[in-house]
Amino acid sequence: MKKNIYILAIGLVAQLVIYSPGYAQKKTTAAKTNSSSPAKKSTGQAIPNDPNVKIGKLPNGLTYYIRKNTEPKNRAELYLATRIGSLMENDDQQGLAHFTEHMAFNGSKDFPKNEMINYLQKAGVRFGADLNAYTGFNQTVYQLPIPTDSAAVFKSGFKILANWAGKISMEGEEIDKERGVIIEEDRQRGKNAQERMQKQMLPLILKGSRYENRLPIGKVDLLQTFTHDKIRNFYKDWYRPELQAVIAVGDFEVNEVEQLIKQNFSDLKNPANPRPRLTYDLPDNKEPLVKIITDPEQPYNIAQIMYKQRGGVVKTTADFKKSLMYSMINSMIAARLQEILQKGNAPFLFAQSNFGPFQGGLVPNINAFQTVVVANSGATLEKALTAGLAENERLSKFGFLPSELEIAKKNISAANEKRLKEKDKTPSASFVQKYLNNFLEGSSIASTEFGYELTKKTLEEVSLAEINALAKTLITKDNQIILVQAPEKDKATLPTEAQLLATLKNAGNGVTPYVDNSINKPLLDKKPTAGKVVAEKKIDAIGVTELTLSNGIKVLLKPTDFKNDQIVFSSFGKGGTSLASNGDFRSAEMVSLIPESGVGEFNPSNLNKLLAGNTGSADAYVSELYQGFTGNASPKDLETAFQLVYAYATKPRKDVDIFNKNMSDYKVILGNKNANPNSVFADTVQAVLSSYHERGMPINLKDLDKISLDKAFGFYKERFADLGDQTFVIVGAFDVNTIKPLIETYLASLPAAGKPQNFADNGVRPPVGKISKTVYKGLEDKAAVQLYLHGDYDYSSENNVQLDALNEALKIKILERLREKESGVYSPNVSLSTSKYPNAHYYFTISFSCAPANVEKLIAASLDEVNNIKKSGASADDLAKFKSEEQRQMELSLRNNGFWVGYLAGVIKNGEPLDLVLQQPKLLEKVTVESTKAAASKYLNENNYLRFVLLPQK
Structure with a gap:
């Protein structure tokens, strides 16, 4: 049971996003230092690039960003960014930008077939969790976190990026095998109420633009039938150095990395007659666009109001000031809505209003002020929408209070101070995102110090009058969109288009100024009577x-x-x-x-x-x-x-x-x-x-x-x-x-009576034996499978590491079999959960989504892989991958505060030694092919086997 209703509300907002723009798998000069302070002019000055990042360009046009950063130690983030997405596709290539991204992992000049993934896994790089990529409308981005303490592995990282950039093999056999994986990705992500409603919404919100007909996943019928030349032509036309950037941030020497980039990427060439890389816009709409959509599987009544506006990225100090002011406005609106949500008579289940990129950055340089409300029923949706819009009108008519702005400024200032204090502990991935945005969108790359001073100065300058003047611009008379998503059963009680438009027009009638009901008291009336430290012990090993x-x-x-x-x-x-x-x-x-x-x-x-x-x-x-x-x-x-x-x-x-x-x-x-x-x-x-x-x-x-x-x-x-x-x-x-x-x-003053405490075992246990349950629910051609192999066991660190090794080996084999060989799933999941209390028990879970027609075949294939491990144990190669990944992840964990809190609490709860983490190398040494064979025979026991299948309703 979910303890917090607002956790669910976050999930509601997630389903409101119309489209997530990424489909995932997966002469050189240094920047000059600008020592001048931020400009005082309202037009602002250009924000200078951070001098700690070296930005250059090869003769073939490829851009590169290089920064030395030691958090985490002995690691680097390598990215290949391309200004290539689904908008570049011809009509007969829809979906092939995303398909090309998949093919980057299926063989290249220097890494045939699956060699790239095998090589990286043995180096401790996890496929999916670390090694990944995504494709959007305007970009495809490849990411490769890699260790730097192995010179050979580190250098190979740049070879891999270069292979993605211009040396993908595109073998016909591999293309055909990947078709099923792409189609299953579409099935896993879609084939639901959200997708059905999106197909009705997109023609409205993207009306008259190329975006409407270029969703990155493409068209299923085309993905099944396109000829190999179509994807090879797409790769040849668009994967070219003038549209690409290499980003390298990590624990390395900058000059060495620059030479590796030159060595690996200088031989890439642009086409003799390159196709123009066009940009596409979203047309304005003078009259409101309204759409009411219902679906039998939609669980909630949701209304959205969007006010589109032209915008841009932050390049100048004036841009930054405006962006910071929008952040303050968003936080103050959120606080007001949160107050309403705490009231027993709140008119909505959930409400949110904010200003930001239109649909999460769907279309560049288009922003929107958006209000979302979730109502109890179709009959109350109009009331909920009226209440949400009334808050917008309240701030537009009366503005914010000085006390509200003070709170917003205090919170931004605290985050700003923290960012400066952590400047030398900033993770490399944070810098990568800044450089990606610079290459793909043209946004500024301010140094931490410059950003700190600019934020501090801007907070001092921004007045309540400026904030309230900007708030008045959020609600525009044109470029309005109204969307309703509701259950089919509530169709008769939903407001009509005319009623929605009337609500939009009249919601602010009679609103009064906001009243701040702050309490001006300390958190505690007085300090508690202190206790004492009565004993102290050192555990030096950790x-x-x-x-x-x-x-x-x-x-x-x-x-x-x-x-x-x-x-x-x-x-x-x-x-x-x-x-x-x-x-x-x-x-x-x-x-x-x-x-x-x-x-x-x-x-x-x-x-x-x-x-x-x-x-x-x-x-x-x-x-x-x-x-x-x-x-x-x-x-x-x-x-x-x-x-x-x-x-x-x-x-x-x-x-x-x-x-x-x-x-x-x-x-x-x-x-x-x-x-x-x-x-x-x-x-x-x-x-x-x-x-x-x-x-x-x-x-x-x-x-x-x-x-x-x-x-x-x-x-x-x-x-x-x-x-x-x-x-x-x-x-x-x-x-x-x-x-x-x-x-x-x-802490020593907390109440204590000295009574021994314990938990109770209430006898909740999984069933023993073999059980199969099939649920028939859903309208689409989509199935879901969950298989459990479980049992009681002797909870110990030795047994747990053998279980972990089995889990990783099975994960690798299930992925290879179901995705690569059968082409029947997109991302199968194999997981292990163990617990000591109230009774020691383990669960292995194999789960995936697939076509209903393939359920039995893929379950049989999964169990076949289980039996193979029971017969032969995990392969030596797979165990090498497991041990390398464990070692690499532990290196990162040992430098993470959150890990140590969880680890120390865990070993104390389970009665294990505090220095257990130091025993990991010895525990891993005990993992062998033979030990996993024995463990598989013992723990992958089909005597306790639970099979669950979700199929479309009959």
């Missing part, structure tokens, strides 16, 4: 200090230098919702609504206002087996984060309005969720996996009647009344002696 506090709480401290301005922490104690009775556990599951309601006198909105500009944050949680706290802060704001911990423990807040709003929203969600085939399928899987135990079943409408705010609040107070067995793990940029006084004040 740089950890363990403190025992006077109230019994344990604190593990690991100071690090991974970040300059970050401290993260987490705590846990045994218990959780497992201790709730069967009659009350649904109320206990809703206990997250207590911390989500704020703390003390502060509701969430007031708390956000109070903490504006403060990086300290914390939250309380109750999971099935544990309860505790999580949080993070800059060192200067750690006290605030600890104050929040103390407040959540001692001053929880019960808010009837927030509770009632959540219950009302859940009724709508649960009432509509069975319209979605995936939701019905997921509920079936969940029910079977729990053996239909009442505590494991999906929540339903009747369950809502069992939920009591008083019981949820009482259970929360009970779980946090005695925190003596809590263990805190704190990692980051701090000094042990400096942090002790804060720990004694806020």
